[in-house]
Amino acid sequence: MWLDINAYVGHWPFHQVRYNTCRTLLERMNQFGVDISVIANMNGIFYKNTQSANEELWQEIRSERRFRDRFIPFAIINPSYAGWRNDLKICVEKWGMKGVRVYPKYHDYEVTDPSLTELVQRARDYGIPVAFQLRMVDSRSRSWMDIAYVNGKASPQKEWTVKSIVPVVKAVPDAKFLILNVANGIFVDKGGDMELFRKAEIVFDTSGRQVSNLGNLLKTYGNGKFAFGTHSPFLDYLTGMLRIAALREAEADDNVRALVRSGNAKRILGIV
Numbered sequence: 001m002w003l004d005i006n007a008y009v010g011h012w013p014f015h016q017v018r019y020n021t022c023r024t025l026l027e028r029m030n031q032f033g034v035d036i037s038v039i040a041n042m043n044g045i046f047y048k049n050t051q052s053a054n055e056e057l058w059q060e061i062r063s064e065r066r067f068r069d070r071f072i073p074f075a076i077i078n079p080s081y082a083g084w085r086n087d088l089k090i091c092v093e094k095w096g097m098k099g100v101r102v103y104p105k106y107h108d109y110e111v112t113d114p115s116l117t118e119l120v121q122r123a124r125d126y127g128i129p130v131a132f133q134l135r136m137v138d139s140r141s142r143s144w145m146d147i148a149y150v151n152g153k154a155s156p157q158k159e160w161t162v163k164s165i166v167p168v169v170k171a172v173p174d175a176k177f178l179i180l181n182v183a184n185g186i187f188v189d190k191g192g193d194m195e196l197f198r199k200a201e202i203v204f205d206t207s208g209r210q211v212s213n214l215g216n217l218l219k220t221y222g223n224g225k226f227a228f229g230t231h232s233p234f235l236d237y238l239t240g241m242l243r244i245a246a247l248r249e250a251e252a253d254d255n256v257r258a259l260v261r262s263g264n265a266k267r268i269l270g271i272v
Contacts, residue, residue, distance in 0.1 A: 002034045002241075003262035005269075006131075006180045006205045006229030009060065010042035010053065014143035017233045022060050022067045025232065029070065032237040034230075035262075037071055038269070040101045044076030045136070051087040058095040072269065074099040074131060078107040079115035088119070092126050098269055099123075099178070101131040105147055105160070112167050120172040129176035129201075129268050134160040134208065135183040137234060161185035166193055169200055176201045176268050181231045182208035186217065198222055203268050205229025206240035206260070214243045214260075215251030223256045227265040 009020050019028045022039075029037055041060075044053030054075045061067045075091035077084050077100050091097040100123050104111050123130045137146070139159055161184045169177060173196060182204060188194050198221060204211065207229045211217060218226060228244060230237050244260050252260070265271075 001036075001258075001262040002032075002228055003265040004029070004034050004037040004230050004232070004240075005178060005203070005227050005265045006133075006207055007037040007039045007232040008042045008234075009039055009057065010044075012042060012137075012234075013046055014137075014146055019233045022064070022071060026067070026070055028232065028237070032241070034237065035070070037230075037232075038074055038099065038265075039071050040074040040076050040131075042136075045103050045106050048081075050076045050078045050081065051083075051090070054087070054091050054095070054097070058097075072099075073097045074101050076101050076103070077119060078103075079119040080107055080109040080113065084115075084119070085122070088122060092128065097128075099129045099131060101133060103133060106136075111165055112171075116168060117171045120168055120175045124172060124175040127176075127270060129178050129203075131178035131180055132160075132165050133180045134162070134164070135181045138183070159184050162197075163188055163193075166196075169196060169202070173200055177203070178268070179204045180207065180229060181205065181235075182210045184210065186210040187220070198225075201268060203227045203264050205231070206243050207231035207235050211243060215247050218247075218252060218256065218260075223252070223259055224264050224267070226260050227268075228261050 009022055009025060019025050041053040041057040044050040047053050057073050061071055061073055075097045077088055120130050162179060162182060163185060166188060188197055202225060204226050206226060228240050230240050244257055247257060
C-alpha cells in the first residue's frame, strides 16, 4: 500500500499547476498506484480567511463518494487570524479533517508565536498531527510577488531547515508533527535536539531533496520517522517512490519498506 502524506488541490497564484483537483489528482494517483493521499487546499495559503479554503476542500471531497475513500483532508489554519479556534473546531469536529497544516512564513508570524504553540496544543488534544511545509517552491526562481525568503543581502529571511521548528517541538513535545518537503538541512544539533526528535512523534516525508540518502536517515532518526510523500502537484511521484525502492537490504528489510510506504503514516494519522 502507498499512502502519500503530502499532496494538494487548489491553485498556485504564481504559475499554473496540473492535477490540482480531486478528480485529476485521483487519476494521477491511479497512474502511479497510490492508494490514499493526505491533501490540503493550497488556496488557504493565500486567502485572508483560510477557513474558506477548508470549506472548499470539504465540499469537493463530499462531491463524489470515491473521494472520501481515497483522500484524507487536512485543514490550513492561521493562528494569527481572529477566529482560528472556532475554525479548527469546525474542521475537526464537523468536517472530520485529520490534521492541520501551518505556514508561518506565508501567514507572517514566528514559529515561537504563542498562538502557534496553542494551536499545536489543541491539535495534540484532538490527537491529530500538525504539518510544517518547509518549502512550497524553490525560492531561487520565485515570482517577484511571492514571499521574499531567499537567503541574500536584500532578504534576511532564509528558507526553513528542520532546525527552524525545534522551538515548537520543544514547546509541545507530546504533539504529533509532520515535516514536509525538506529542501535544506535535515539534521538537528546532536545531543538534546536530536534526542528530542527521536523521542517525539515526528514523521518526515520523502519528497524533499535532503531525503536523497534515505538509508542513512533511517539509521540516524529511526525506522518510524519517514513516510512516502510527493508534494504533488509541484513535484513528481517517482522520486519519493524510488528513494524507498532503492534502499539496500542492509538499510531496510521488507517490514521497514512497508513502514515507509504506509505504516508510519497510518500510525501518526491514527488509521487502523
